[in-house]
Amino acid sequence: MAIIAKPHEDITEDDVQFLRDNYTSAGGLLPNAYSGGAFFTPTHVARFIVEALRGLSGGFSAGQTWLEPSCGSGVFIEHIPDDAEITALELDETSAKVTTLIYPHANVINADALTHSRRDYYDFVIGNPPYGVSIDIAAEELPDEYVTLTKKRDRYGGKSELAFIELAIKAAKPGGYIALVLPKGIGFSGASAKVRDLAKETCWHVASIELPETTFAHVGTTIKTDIHILRKITPNARKVYVEYSRIGSEKYPLDIVKQTDATTEGSTFWYEGQQPIFHAVITDIGYDKDGKSTDKWGDGLTQLDELLEAFTDGGLVRENCDPVAPFKDEYHGFSVKVPPHEEWRVKAGHVTYWNVLTLGRGEDINGTSSFDFDWQDRIVNEYKGAR
Template identity: 50%
Template sequence: MEIIAKDRDQITEEDIEFLRANYTSAGGLLPNAFSGGAFFTPTHVAKFVWDVLKPRLPETPKVLEPSVGAGVFLEHAPGDAVITALELDKTSAKVTSLLYPDAEIIEGNALVHARRDYYDLVIGNPPYGVNVTFEPQEDEEWRSITKKKGEYGGKSEVAFIELAIKAVKPGGYIAFVLPLGISFANYASKLRKFMHETCWQVATILLPGETFQHVGTTIPTQILILRKAPPRTELIPPVTTKWRSNFRRGGDTDITEYNAKFLEGQPPAYFAQVTDIGWDAKGKSTVASDHRLTQLDELVDDLTDDNLVRENLYPHLPSWHGIGKGNEAFFFSHGNGQCDGMRDAEASFSDGPYRWNELTLGAGDEIEWNGCMVSSFDFGWQDEIVRNYFDRQRDY
């Protein structure tokens, strides 16, 4: 507090380094590191997210961090990124502006940030479990939270995820550290439906309870990486029907109703569970001194290899097998810890991290799309959908 109270020209490099070493790693110097739902993110978790996403972004990506805290997600951003970061807490906003002077740091409420369909990436660790209210932009509808007397209100993590989907451009990415509650809780049911209808799943990675133990909590969390699909990308049923469980006949009308559907362009879905984050429940390092890689580092190759191999689609059943009311929670549930894929992963990767792939649109079967046939294993299909969308926009 003494440092940030100084005039800017009186703050030394030693002051900056002190803030970098202590404020970031000590959870904002807050009691139990909790303030308004804020649990500051371990630096190697932020680094992992950037390692996965950098190869997918343009050379000069436009990035939004809507709950920047002390800026740990800015620490590993590429140097040519154009970053806008918002922070409601005055102290954290000041510290982050000192640590990252090239970023645009805005002290204020991200939920009223006005840019739409603009950013290449929205990244961060939004506040959890806090009830928020805000006035929307004129005539703008929010689908995941409730409107009452001209204001929208709901859980903070729900509002921040919908903000991210609104703010990122079609084809852009969203990467958040989130509580597991969004996977199953009733308060997030509208959000799950909204995500499922508007975004492709890139990765869903369960983190152990020790992840945030250094800032005073063992709240279960996950890394969720999504990609925003262009408008009018259709939800379609899988073409692989090996288990004959994805449809039911409509009685006398003889109409087939499909239970599970996925957006065009959705490849097999990537899931992982990290069993060792790099320290134990007492904060003691679990990484050998001669081998500094963590389990998160092992997952980077899975998600950046140009020749992603989905080897373990068979023989396990997909998590949506036998569901009766659609699959909005599929990407966010880890099969409730009971799915065949997870059991296969536990057997295949006994030392962790567990990782597996879930069948979505098909097991290599072809799908008719845009007048041609594409493979349900085609990882370039999304890119073509995005290119076609922007080509149409330019024609208009």
């Protein structure tokens, strides 16, 4: 507080380094998160998200646009290239000032993220929004309607994580990526149904990664969280309808995908370009519940570093893995449910990953294989070329 109270010209490099090393803000998982805090994400989790996006997008280029809608002290900004155009939103005035000092190249805005009005603009939207906090905002302050919020008279209310997902989707440009750390309930809770439907209607689902309960132990919580990576669809992507069935025994099932149409009862849809969804479970984040290091090899690496290889080799498919259909009629990609043939890996403490079927096991979809991992990029490039 003494540092940020100084006149800007009196703040030294040592002051900025002190803030970088020590300021972690109030904590977005705390009850006051939405009204006065931002959550410190472990730096290697933030680094993983940025590097996974680097691999998925084929590398970063100067001038690409980034949005961090709940930047806290800027742990995500730390890993974004300096030559990017970075917009960082932060409601807490102290956190915003600290982030401005540490990252002067970023455009840090001290404001309520939900009032941010830029739409279809950002190449990447990333972050770790506050969870479970009740939003109460005047309707006139919102730039447009929010399906995840409920209007009563002249005010909107709802849960923070749901509204932040909707904000990310609104803000990303068609073909842009969204990567957020979110509570486990996004995948199955009734309260999250609207945002799951919204994501299904507007995005390709790329990956979901379950983090261990120890990930946020340093702020005194064992809340279960996942990293979800989406990509906003472009208008030229068409819906493809499918239904799922199963053959074989319960112990050794085989999931089958069949193309249908919108009128078929029990069918679901994905967009052209939807690849098999990458799912993973991390069992070791690099430290235990007491904060003690679990780095047995002494190389500073964690299972996230091991998993990152999958995002940089261009495939996102694990060899010798039988892809499985979405779990128990949950026709979306948010529920990270370990299939029976992968459970032993989790129990053994290994990093575990598999694929969730969407459009089929390599079936032809409008002349393209459902396992064609370049299809999505071609759709996006076709859209960009036509503009």
